Amino acid sequence: MSKRESAKYKIDRRMGENIWGRPKSPVNKREYGPGQHGQRRKGKMSDFGLQLRAKQKLKGYYGDISEKQFRKTYDEAARRRGDTPENLIGLLESRLDAIVYRAKFVPTIFAARQFVNHGHVNVNGQRVNIGSYRCKPGDVIEVREKSKQLVIVLEAVQLAERDVPDYIEVDHNKMTAKYLRAPGLAEVPYPVQMEPNLVIEFYSR
The missing domain is CATH 3.10.290.10 (RNA-binding S4 domain)
Incomplete structure (x- = not known):
């Protein structure tokens, strides 16, 4: 398995979701995360944790975009008129x-x-x-x-x-x-729920 392939599947397992909806995803068999601590029971996540997870999921979905590039996309979405979460999805889909x-x-x-x-x-x-x-x-x-x-x-x-x-x-x-x-959030065929509103909250803290 190539480095990229294994990284891709780690994203799935870290999120505990089959974020691309692919039949080969290991989440279909093991819903816990990768690594020796993957099977630990998860406590209730903080607001920050939920926001961070939403950002990692969206970044991962588009091929694990670099933080710098993703932040630039957010900044442009925030500058544009209209709804910032919808702008962010529109920019990513373009x-x-x-x-x-x-x-x-x-x-x-x-x-x-x-x-x-x-x-x-x-x-x-x-x-x-x-x-x-x-x-x-x-x-x-x-x-x-x-x-x-x-x-x-x-x-x-x-x-x-x-x-x-x-x-x-x-x-x-x-x-x-x-x-x-440019599509709205409801039009994009994500296999799992994406929460760009939480991504906006993460960056606007």
């Missing part, structure tokens, strides 16, 4: 790696970041290799011609475990996706 994952071009969010980093994706006809690149409504994301027959792409398209959400329009024959609009 990341190029998140859209590649949502469009089912790859099986996992971690694979999406690697796929983008390795130069397999164009945005509006231009190659972009930065996973955190922020897409705008109307942007067209396309798997590059030479990458369309990669096994990882062909297998991901067939995955029945998740659907493409309404805010992304996908043509799997052409391997293109159009980002239509």
